[in-house]
Amino acid sequence: MAVVQAGMLSVAEARARILAGLRPTAAEIVPLAEAWNRVTAAPVTARLTQPPHDVSAMDGYALRAVDGALGATLRVVGSAPAGHPWDGTLGQGEALRLFTGSVMPHGADAIVIQEDVDRDGETITVREAAAPGRHIRRAGQDFAAGDVLAPSGKRLNARDIGLLAAGNHPWVTVHRRPRVAVLATGDEIALPGEPIPRGGIVSSNAHALAALIRARGGDPMVLPVSADDVTMLIEGARAAEGADLLVTTGGASVGDHDLVAGALQTSGLVLDFWKIAMRPGKPLMAGRMGEMSMVGLPGNPVSALVCAILFLLPAIERLSGLPGDPPPVSEAILGTPLPANDHRADHLRATLVADGSGPPVVTAYGRQDSGMVRVLAHSNALILRAPHAPALPTGATVDVIRLDLLGL
């Protein structure tokens, strides 16, 4: 673990402390059609065997392999489209017209595909010799009744939805979407399109965080902006009642006007207040108000979003029933040199170019001021710089968080 300044937590320590206070949401039942991107709260097992019988894998003819030599002629005794099994037993010299998915008839042990026969009225002539078992999908080849199709704690993708459908599940037991309330605070901020106070700015945190929460499968609830006023802050926190997690922005610093901690403590908040050895961002609050967990992010929009990626995303995943892993880190090659780092872990906004062959190349923006929302929006990667990391030349390998792959 990287050495950090006394009194400061590392990023990993802070994340572990936040996660330790979180439990997955309760289970609910959703229709399969609504289960995409939800996290299973119980294993899902197959309710049937697939395929239920031996079936044809191709359009063609079922026959006895011994009858299917090159040049053999067979009599077509019927047709069994998928969904319309043929009840007879295939005899010597007989063939049955089949299609992909058709149930194999009794007596047959081979398929010749339609491209490999000449058909003339009710007879076929074999143009490629049949082989026993060829083009037959055996009963249970895909899965058997009782097989686990999805374990508990799996986020369901489109292919999982298909598999659960095939396993005959119209409903799925999943964790409730975490409800995450967002409370932006500050006398100086106004929502987009509303009158901006003198010396004020437009608030970007609440809606950026709501989008990020939605992108991770959470259910955001954006509360009205709170001024730096104890009464308003307490009201804001009360409005979050019923949420699994309250996220505040602003007021987590040590300035005279950072009231959030004090106000919320009078409302029953049990609070941890941390300085984290990182940049952008440093102050972070974490705590609990009754059943609701709370994370206090910096007010600076770049710090708020970077801290959200590092701390809030794993928290949402943990609430969703997933482990809450840190954002995935991969390697890239520096496109320009980097100076040595100080005692705080840095997260440099950067542009990464990956052409699919060889490692991607990543170049940090020249200006890393945390006031630059546009630079963050236009970055597709964060370069991770450990505390006291040495200067690095062009071409050196660095760790990055790829924002493009996170869909954030």
Next chain:
Amino acid sequence: MAVVQAGMLSVAEARARILAGLRPTAAEIVPLAEAWNRVTAAPVTARLTQPPHDVSAMDGYALRAVDGALGATLRVVGSAPAGHPWDGTLGQGEALRLFTGSVMPHGADAIVIQEDVDRDGETITVREAAAPGRHIRRAGQDFAAGDVLAPSGKRLNARDIGLLAAGNHPWVTVHRRPRVAVLATGDEIALPGEPIPRGGIVSSNAHALAALIRARGGDPMVLPVSADDVTMLIEGARAAEGADLLVTTGGASVGDHDLVAGALQTSGLVLDFWKIAMRPGKPLMAGRMGEMSMVGLPGNPVSALVCAILFLLPAIERLSGLPGDPPPVSEAILGTPLPANDHRADHLRATLVADGSGPPVVTAYGRQDSGMVRVLAHSNALILRAPHAPALPTGATVDVIRLDLLGL
């Protein structure tokens, strides 16, 4: 371009023909809070300059740099929290208490941060000399009014939402979500939980495709399953009215019971019917019914999903206002050898392991039968094998589509 068998299209040719018939949906206005993952239909320009004034980047004190030598003592004449600018002009020997985001007062040209002063009542003593401009964010440092914050045709991520908020946009002009109707066909299929006909199976295509459409920002409409019956097929296609795209599954083969093409042609479908030199999948339909485009996927669930990844996803992106690029391809190292390929491009279901350092290792499943939905669901990559690709040893480099990164 790879050589393909006469009469067959390559994957790239088929994709280009499908895309050529598609136009982006019309524009609509959505609230910023709903704009995540939507595609802009017009450039979004900043409606204000950010920051609007020179502001402090830190908690500290504004002063004249010439007054801020090491050990200097200054008189604190007031305080200007963010959102509460101070109207005076700072004189010689004076300091103003500031916080992050506070407007710089007239007369001041430097900030000393609070950690670098000793405060005693209404005076401060400087412990680290001030430098002109230090810790000041200049007006317009982030962006200026009129700057393009997001171009037209950009899918908006959470950081973009923050940037558009900061640029004072409560509404965003985006392309309407493509409405995609899904019509699964076949006598043998039943929806999950419903009675399964004799010799029948549970339908997995419709809901897997709906999930995939939703994952790509489309608006899926799942139509009732249609039997292999001309009247039902025509009714199904009519139920899709108003959709931008109709996707069918099944009935795109050349078997006797593949009725979809014939039925839809009587409903005004102008149809192309293609054999594509690929596996899994081969038959594909594409066409147009009045204003609605149509793509006919194979009925086999693995073929349907692989074809959807290759053809339907780019189609949805094109309808959404994006170019409709093929799924991204990257390189991986083979974990086991591969045999030579035949004349059809193959898409091997595979497991990819990436630890973040070095190229990922990819291993194809031993059984590639296209009836195996579970293998596809548990794969996280498709290995691309060009027509006539030679056998490859363990350790060779191959192209893959990473399903995990596609969120599918």
